[in-house]
Structures are given as structure tokens and as C-alpha cells.
Amino acid sequence: MTRRTTVPAFSDHRRDHGELLYVYPVVSRRAGGLSIGINLNPDKVCNFACAYCQVDHQTPPRTRTVDLDVLESELREVVEQVGSGELWTLPRFASTPEPLRRLNDFAFSGDGEPTTYSGFEEAVERVIRVREEAELVHAKVVLITDAACLHHAHVRRGLSRMDDAMGEIWGKLDVGTAEAYERVNRTLVPFKRVLKNLAEATSVRPIVIQTMMLRINGHPPPPQEVQAYVARLQELEERGALKEIHIYTVARTPMEPWCTPLSDEELDAIVAEVTEGVSAPVRGFYGPPEGAR
Numbered sequence: 001m002t003r004r005t006t007v008p009a010f011s012d013h014r015r016d017h018g019e020l021l022y023v024y025p026v027v028s029r030r031a032g033g034l035s036i037g038i039n040l041n042p043d044k045v046c047n048f049a050c051a052y053c054q055v056d057h058q059t060p061p062r063t064r065t066v067d068l069d070v071l072e073s074e075l076r077e078v079v080e081q082v083g084s085g086e087l088w089t090l091p092r093f094a095s096t097p098e099p100l101r102r103l104n105d106f107a108f109s110g111d112g113e114p115t116t117y118s119g120f121e122e123a124v125e126r127v128i129r130v131r132e133e134a135e136l137v138h139a140k141v142v143l144i145t146d147a148a149c150l151h152h153a154h155v156r157r158g159l160s161r162m163d164d165a166m167g168e169i170w171g172k173l174d175v176g177t178a179e180a181y182e183r184v185n186r187t188l189v190p191f192k193r194v195l196k197n198l199a200e201a202t203s204v205r206p207i208v209i210q211t212m213m214l215r216i217n218g219h220p221p222p223p224q225e226v227q228a229y230v231a232r233l234q235e236l237e238e239r240g241a242l243k244e245i246h247i248y249t250v251a252r253t254p255m256e257p258w259c260t261p262l263s264d265e266e267l268d269a270i271v272a273e274v275t276e277g278v279s280a281p282v283r284g285f286y287g288p289p290e291g292a293r
């Protein structure tokens with residue numbers, strides 16, 4: 001069963017850290033520790049327009065371009081703060097419990113789709129370099145992706161470098177049907193393309209599937225939609241092992257007000273149904289407590 005974890009730092013997902021433009025440390029529920037986020041989309045432009053998107057589109061971007069030299073020096077700065085323990089003295093992180101004060105990963109995430117950045121491969125190289133220089137080879141390099149661009153040559157090369165460095169792909173699959181995909185993910189990228197890319201990625205290495213399940217206009221996903229989603233996961237498992245499936249729900253302000261969190265019971269029921277249908281471990285992550293919704 002999914003457990004609610006109440007750690008103040010979990011509710012703070014600000015993608016800023018002092019004056020830094022691209023690098024932001026967060027204590028992550030799903031990572032179970034510190035994740036050093038790398039934002040390759042500071043312009044907040046994405047190839048999807050997910051109805052539940054929780055990127056802050058109200059605050060204008062501080063920059064619209066990526067400068068990899070600046071990014072690399074920001075990475076070094078944060079790594080140093082972690083190494084020296086200074087990070088845990090900052091007000092935002094001071095209440096983090098001891099077991100979570102471990103660096104789990106470097107994660108390409110942020111305010112859009114990381115693989116749409118043309119310098120993705122070089123960005124992977126820079127992260128690996130900083131990680132190795134700091135002797136943090138236990139920390140994973142994670143790509144959080146909507147999977148729409150995984151077939152592009154420069155992205156494939158970046159993924160292959162990640163594979164050599166404990167890389168992990170967290171691929172988005174929120175739905176089981178093209179109709180639901182149109183309603184939830186709102187993109188010109190065909191659903192078939194995303195499924196093909198996820199299948200190809202799975203056939204090369206085990207990937208994590210990350211899924212947002214939510215209420216739309218007050219209604220949880222209908223049973224046939226959940227069944228179709230499980231069928232898509234089964235098709236992926238025919239291509240290769242899935243590492244884990246993460247099912248979460250709305251936890252912060254979504255783009256559309258008609259997107260609301262599932263109740264804990266609804267999430268538990270979906271996690272149970274998915275667990276029945278697949279081989280991979282399934283983890284659920286609750287939304288905010290009832291009173292805080």
C-alpha cells in the first residue's frame with residue numbers, strides 16, 4: 001500500500017536556488033533523497049501542454065537560453081554545498097530528516113522537455129564529468145522525459161552515455177488510449193510515436209514509467225481507461241523489463257483547474273489493479289492531505 005510521507009521539504013519544489021539559472025536541489029519523495037535538478041528549458045517551452053502541468057507559467061523566465069559553461073559551474077557549486085553540508089543549513093533544507101540527506105541523483109527535469117534542447121548530449125557529458133570529478137559515482141543520472149524525442153540521434157547518443165553512468169530514464173505514460181492522451185497531454189506528437197519510443201528505450205535498458213492519474217472535472221479515470229493503460233504497460237513489458245512504475249496524482253497547482261487529485265483510496269485501487277497486471281514493482285504517491293486540497 002502507498003504511504004503518505006510528511007516531510008516539509010517534499011512540498012517545496014521551487015526550481016530556483018539563489019541566483020542559479022539552471023540547477024536546483026530538491027528533496028524528492030520519489031527519489032527518497034536529494035535530487036539535483038537540471039533545467040534545460042529555462043524558457044518554459046514544452047512540446048506537450050499537459051492539462052495538469054505544474055510548471056509555474058505565471059513567473060516570467062529569467063533566461064531563455066542554456067549556457068552549458070554556466071550550468072556546469074552551477075552544478076559544481078551545488079555539489080560543493082552538498083559535500084560540505086552547507087546545503088542542510090539553508091532554511092529550505094534545514095528540517096530534512098537525516099536519512100533523506102543523501103544525494104540520490106542528478107535529474108534532467110525542469111520547466112519543459114529536456115530532450116528538446118539541441119545540446120542535450122553535451123549536457124549529459126557535463127553532468128557525468130562533474131559527478132565523476134566529485135567522486136559521486138553512486139549518484140544516478142536521471143532523465144525525466146515525455147519520450148517524444150527519444151528517437152532523435154543526438155538524444156540516443158546522450159542516452160547511451162547515461163547508460164554508462166548509472167543512467168535511468170523516467171518515461172511519461174499517463175494514459176492508455178489516444179483519446180485520453182489528446183485530452184490530458186495535449187500535443188501534436190502522435191501517441192503511437194511516444195509508445196514506440198518507450199518500447200525502444202525499454203528494449204535497451206529497464207526504464208521507469210511515471211504516470212499522472214487524476215480527476216478530470218471531478219471524475220477519476222474510468223475503468224476502461226485504466227485497463228487500456230495496463231495493456232500498454234504489458235506491451236512494454238513484452239519488449240523488455242520495466243524497472244518500476246510510479247503512479248502519482250496532482251500535488252501542486254495544475255495548469256487547468258478541472259484537474260484535481262485522486263483520493264488516497266482511488267490511488268490505492270489503481271496501484272492494486274496495475275500491480276495485478278504487470279511484473280514490475282508499482283509505487284503510488286498520494287496527493288496533498290484531504291484538508292489541504
Ligand code: SF4
Nearest residue numbers: 046048049050053112
Ligand atoms: S511534459 Fe512536463 S513540462 Fe511539459 S507540459 Fe507536460 S507536465 Fe508540463
